[in-house]
Amino acid sequence: MxxxxxxxxxxxxxxxxxxxxxxxxxxxxxxxxxxxxxxxxxxxxxxxxxxxxxxxxxxxxxxxxxxxxxxxxxxxxxxxxxxxxxxxxxxxxxxxxxxxxxxxxxxxxxxxxxxxxxxxxxxxxxxxxxxxxxxxxxxxxxxxxxxxxxxxxxxxxxxxxxxxxxHQAYWEELQNGLPLPLTELMENEVLEILTKALRSYRSSIGRDHFLTKELERYIEGLKKRRQQRLCVSAS
Amino acid sequence: MRLQQGSFLWYLYLDKIYCLLSVRNVRALVEYFHMLDVHRRNSLNDVLFYHFLHHVTDLKKTQITVVFDMLDWSTLGEISFDQFYMLVCILLAQESHLEEQFMYRHSRPIFGLFDLNGDLKLGAKHFHMFRFLFNIQKQQLRELFHDFDISGDRHLNYNEFKLYTIFSVDKAQERQKAEKEKSLLKKKMSQQVDASQESLGKNGT
Structure with a gap:
């Protein structure tokens, strides 16, 4: 070739x-x-x-x-x-x-x-x-x-x-539509208001009234939720 | 009356023209209301309402009671979200110095709020009770009844009240304009003084 x-x-x-x-x-x-x-x-x-x-x-x-x-x-x-x-x-x-x-x-x-x-x-x-x-x-x-x-x-x-x-917090924020800092601010403020209201409830209608107990439970729940959120943001 | 700085309401923004909150703000407010609604009745009782208003404003106890009675128009002893929203808008209007504009834009519901007896007339006594909500001075109130009580029955009907709101908005706008002009004039004057000082300095050297 x-x-x-x-x-x-x-x-x-x-x-x-x-x-x-x-x-x-x-x-x-x-x-x-x-x-x-x-x-x-x-x-x-x-x-x-x-x-x-x-x-x-x-x-x-x-x-x-x-x-x-x-x-x-x-x-x-x-x-x-x-x-x-x-x-x-x-x-x-x-x-x-x-x-x-x-x-x-x-x-x-x-x-x-x-x-x-x-x-x-x-x-x-x-x-x-x-x-x-x-x-x-x-x-x-x-x-x-x-x-x-x-x-x-x-x-x-x-x-x-x-x-x-x-992420749980991210998901919650998406679902909620509110920014997390604002929710925290709201929760803290509501907690302060309700703690004062609880004192008024206790002094006016008594500790054993069902409304007082309801408010107590609500405040506990709110505190727990806040604690959980703090844990999530810390981790 | 002042809103507490840094409180939740302090972060809401009232539209300057329509004197309403945006949908996003209302959504946040609904969330806030639900948090306060401890007993899940979609309403706030007088104790919760008192502590809420006491916490976010510097209103006195008697004033808060007056506001509660004014908003509780169906005499249920509770405040629902509609009334709560109205109150928040009034507070924000006062905080942003938009009282006149707010009364003008929402004259009908405000007339309804002030008209405690439901006889479609506002007496000087009722007006006097609520004047702290819109920063109306005693002198202004006297002038209002003197100038706008056209029918002469010492009461204002809705038309007279509407006229008053239009007049007060005009007055507020004029006041704003005058303030603007004043500040502009001041600026110009200071600039002129600066320029003349500079020219004097140059001549001196």
Whole structure:
């Protein structure tokens, strides 16, 4: 064979490879960007809902936890030839999740049926959990006991928590629609007013009157609630 | 009368034009009312009401009793949220010096509040009882009955009362304008004095 033909063939193969890479990039890049954005959003939501966890700490936790999807194919009995099939697996594996789900689960599933975006978000989470499980399986195969099981379960539960149940105080604030400092101010003021009222009740209608007892119980309840809130904000 | 600084009501904002609270503020107020409503009757009895008003304002006991009797128009011995909301708006209007504007905007309900007998007439005695709520001076009250008692029965009917509110709003606006002009004039004068001093300084050097 002549050297020019060889060179031409080589150039053709190179061109074929480059064009293939370009096509692959064009097909996959939007999905990848979308996935990255969603992951960033979830992380940001988690950080906002848990003000006590710093960005660096979360980064350390993620680094310490098993790789989510890097060695996914290797751990499976039937390795997936195409990256895209991971998404399908993730979507299909929804029903097989063995992680205990919160009470909002049903509502979320309904939403995911209605909105394709919700489904994507869900599948992303499922992918993460699935990937975590496959890595776990791999380490078990190798007899690697270095990673404690609690750490993995914590990762799972934290992912689950971040998706389904935000921080309690944050959730209460969302439901209430009132800023927490304002609620605290209101509670403190009401407590002061009611304590004075209780004194008046006791002196005018007596300690054993049912209205006095009702007021006493109410004040106790209010104090307890305030204490709980203080505990939540402290932790 | 002053609101206690830093109390919950102190953080509410009364719209300057319509003299109403925003929906968000009303929601917070509803929450506050429910917290005060110990017996879950959607109302406050006189003891709770007294302690609430005593805590957030510097009103005296007799004044609080007068306010309670005024608001308890159905004589149930309890104050529901409607009346509570009205009271809070009156307190906030006074705190933001919007008494005239408030009386003008809500003349009908205020007339209803002041009209304790329900004969659609306001006597000087009743007006005198409630004047602390709107910062009306004794002299002003005398002038009011002198100028606006058109029918001459020593009582104000609703139309006469409405006229008074329009007149007082105009007067308040004029007063504000005069104050503004005065402050502007003062500013200009001080600027002129500064400029002349500077020019004198330059001439001297």
């Amino acid at each position: 002549r050297s020019t033909t060889l060179l031409a063939l080589l150039a053709l193969v190179l061109l074929y490879l480059v064009s293939g890479a370009l096509v692959f990039r064009a097909l996959e890049q939007p999905h990848e960007l979308e996935a990255q954005r969603e992951l960033g959003e979830v992380r940001e939501k988690f950080l906002r809902a848990h003000p006590c966890v710093s960005d660096q700490d979360l980064g350390l936790l993620i680094k310490a936890s098993p790789e989510p999807s890097g060695r996914h194919g290797a751990a499976q009995p039937k390795p997936h030839g195409d990256v895209r099939s991971l998404w399908t697996t993730a979507t299909l594996s929804q029903a097989q999740l063995d992680v205990p789900l919160s009470k909002d689960e049903d509502a979320d599933e309904d939403e995911s049926d209605a909105e394709p975006e919700g489904l994507e978000e869900y599948s992303l989470l499922a992918l993460e959990t699935h990937g975590g499980r496959s890595a776990e399986a791999k380490s078990a195969e190798k007899g690697d006991d270095v990673k404690p099981a609690t750490e993995k379960s914590f990762l799972k539960s934290s992912l689950n928590v971040l998706k389904h149940t935000p």
